[in-house]
Amino acid sequence: MSILKLKGLRKEFGGLVAVNDIDLELEKGEIRGLIGPNGSGKTTLFNLISGFLTPTRGKVIWEELDITGKPVHRIVKKGITRTFQLTRLLKNRTALENVVIGRHLHVGMGFFEQIFSAAALDEKINRIKEKALELLELIGIENIKDELVGSLPHGYQRALNIAIALATEPKLLLLDEPTTGMNPVETDKLMEKIKMLRDEQGITIFLVEHDMKAVMNNCDKITVMSFGENIAEGSPEEVSSNEEVIEAYLGR
């Protein structure tokens, strides 16, 4: 059953067509890779799905529901969370505090409750912290929970971004180049975790990635974009032997 459908999705910036009438379907529980040369519109596509940008035309259908142009917080509530290509973290706070912010939708307190009932607040805040710690453990970075994020090594920061995204309890995770700046060992470890998220929690994964080895080894299916268009789609084997894909990457 397809969980996400893109129908003729298009985004223009002035005269430039960044995403050109993309049709795409994601199956529930799959790991889908999105590859393509720089500037082919991959991040723009993520921005359109997650609501950070409004499409010029076309539709985003999520679980049979039209979510095109809905504000980001509504889309997150429905179960789609994205991460960023550039590391975005609250640098002067601890790793745990960052994940706690990610729990925003699951705080379960009204405005006045948050302000006035200190005791209830402490109990609930503790529960949120416990959950946040669990997520750090899940990603395997619980050892840095009390460290200020700004001083963490890059690999930890990337992993932390995923933990924050997980805190929203997504059904679909859009990962924008999760392994950027990681060495092969770190990359393998992270891809392992991503597979585990799918296997154990049933989270559908859609990821942009430049590390071809990581993509080929871990994705069920791959979509290739070039100049805003969906030029190929299929299993890693199919895609890597596709003439058009090779052309897009290597030129004629």
Add this chain to the structure above:
Amino acid sequence: MGNNSTRIILGLAALITLLVLLPFIFSRYYLDLSIVFLINLILAVSFRLITTTGDFSLAHVPLMGMGAYTGALMTKNLGLPFLITLPLAGLVATMVGLVMLYPLIRMKEFAFFIGSYAIGEALRLSWIRLSIFGGHRGISNIASPTISIPGLFTTDFSEVVPYYFLTLVVTVVCLLCMYLLDRSRITEIFKAIHDEPELVKSVGVNITGYRVLAFEVGTFFAGIAGVLSAHHMGHIDPHQFELTTGLYLLIWIVVGGYATFLGPIIGVTFFAIFGEWMRVFGAWMPLVYGCILVTALLFLPDGLESLPKRLSFLFKKTGAGAKS
């Protein structure tokens, strides 16, 4: 953290005790200044509340004026009692603030800053143009408030000492409400929006909603400060709410600091004490204010509130230097 908040509460308790004792120490003149000081506290703390999301609003003083006008008109024309006009004026300021936000919330940072000036100024100029607000001359002879419970008692606040206590009670209640908000999770979100808006958005926070919330809560208390000010002066006109007042507000916040709840309180207190001494400079006062601002920006960019931390760091450094 817990230790820190007990220290803050102890400090505030000491401050309140001192403020309660003031009428027995001060002359009428200084008591008048103390009332202005309390009103400025509400104004500065509510202003800082809005800045936690990163929005610096030059409409804060005009919105305070909106509260002042509402309070004055409701007292004069409708004869409503103080206990009703006070929250009602806060609400009217909030409503006007909401209308302002309709265009303003789409702006950020510098655009928001300058946009808020334009919109605040439009509000202020409307008081000059619309006859109900009394034009340039404003509204005079605003009766001093009375609080009465029929059959029980009636208290009249026309004298300075009772009015001082009334202002003190209102100020303490306002600051307490804002303090509760400040230590709640909501302020955590406000600050996170300031630091990393895209990330906060991506985890499902309606950042526009939270910015509106901060602005509206701050505006409510600005409106309250306006009512207190209107009754204190007995007269209001559009010129009291000019840009100059907004700039002084900015100076208090920058010199005191705005990272924590205490910053604006320190700033307002600093200028309340030194402002009196600075009177000797006469017409040169704005220059002295400017010098203090520049000095603070250069040597204490995080404001007076960061001074203890700075000093302890300095002592540690010289201590280590002495050892080696």
